[in-house]
Ligand code: C2E
Ligand code: MG
Ligand code: MG
């Protein structure tokens with residue numbers, strides 16, 4: 001029975017809610033085991049300079065191979081990790097693995113790691129990041145921490161203090177999924193972001209919707225005047241990519257350019273990208 005529904009009224013859970021709660025606690029139990037038994041891994045997706053189509057950075061994305069349910073998307077288990085507190089060990093694991101992987105790459109590309117708002121509320125986040133950087137030996141300037149607008153809503157002042165502490169270490173901060181949240185543009189001025197990542201919903205509407213083109217153009221203009229690097233997410237077609245090139249977008253990421261892949265596959269791609277001419281186009285590689 002739900003609380004808070006005025007005196008004398010009875011409010012039952014919506015149908016299916018109990019089943020959902022049960023499923024969630026099962027998932028939490030399984031995730032705890034997954035953390036201890038090597039079921040998690042990282043996929044890596046490159047980011048490309050729009051101008052040259054060279055790799056500029058690589059984003060680490062967590063993957064979970066569930067023993068009976070198969071591959072589960074992070075959108076399904078990250079919320080469970082956040083609500084159960086498991087996001088702390090999971091987040092630390094991702095950070096360590098991503099930093100370690102980045103040190104094996106043939107060139108010092110930056111590594112982007114997603115952090116959830118819950119990790120910022122932990123209080124010790126700057127120390128944890130410093131510890132991981134020291135243990136792995138990754139230079140702080142190669143780490144890009146991706147945050148979402150959700151971080152700025154509940155406790156913007158608290159978030160700002162943590163972001164400042166991270167920036168003092170030399171870590172870069174990117175605002176992910178830009179345009180989908182409810183945060184005000186004022187945050188762009190107040191927060192020392194290095195990069196904004198335009199959400200894929202805008203990028204994917206570029207061809208059909210002149211409104212989306214206007215918004216992307218405006219975000220790029222704003223990025224330039226605020227001295228922020230701008231990345232477009234979810235680029236799936238050549239036409240979208242050409243739009244972004246024409247609008248002088250800095251960076252692009254998406255299935256057209258490179259899907260999330262294993263560490264081994266990424267290593268091959270990076271070796272090809274840096275072999276011979278460091279600026280060799282990647283088109284041939286992707287066609288293969
Ligand atoms: P995100 O950080 O915005 O990551 C981009 C997501 O878009 C990834 O989904 C990626 O596979 C997908 N994507 C990339 N290119 C394309 C494209 O061209 N088209 C389409 N339709 N999708 C594309 P993924 O890996 O399922 O991750 C979803 C979200 O889960 C991430 O969104 C991020 O918010 C969260 N996430 C992933 N890994 C972690 C992690 O280690 N920690 C935390 N806290 N969150 C994570
Ligand atoms: Mg991201
Ligand atoms: Mg995103």
Ligand code: MG
Pocket residue numbers: 177
């Ligand atoms: Mg996203």
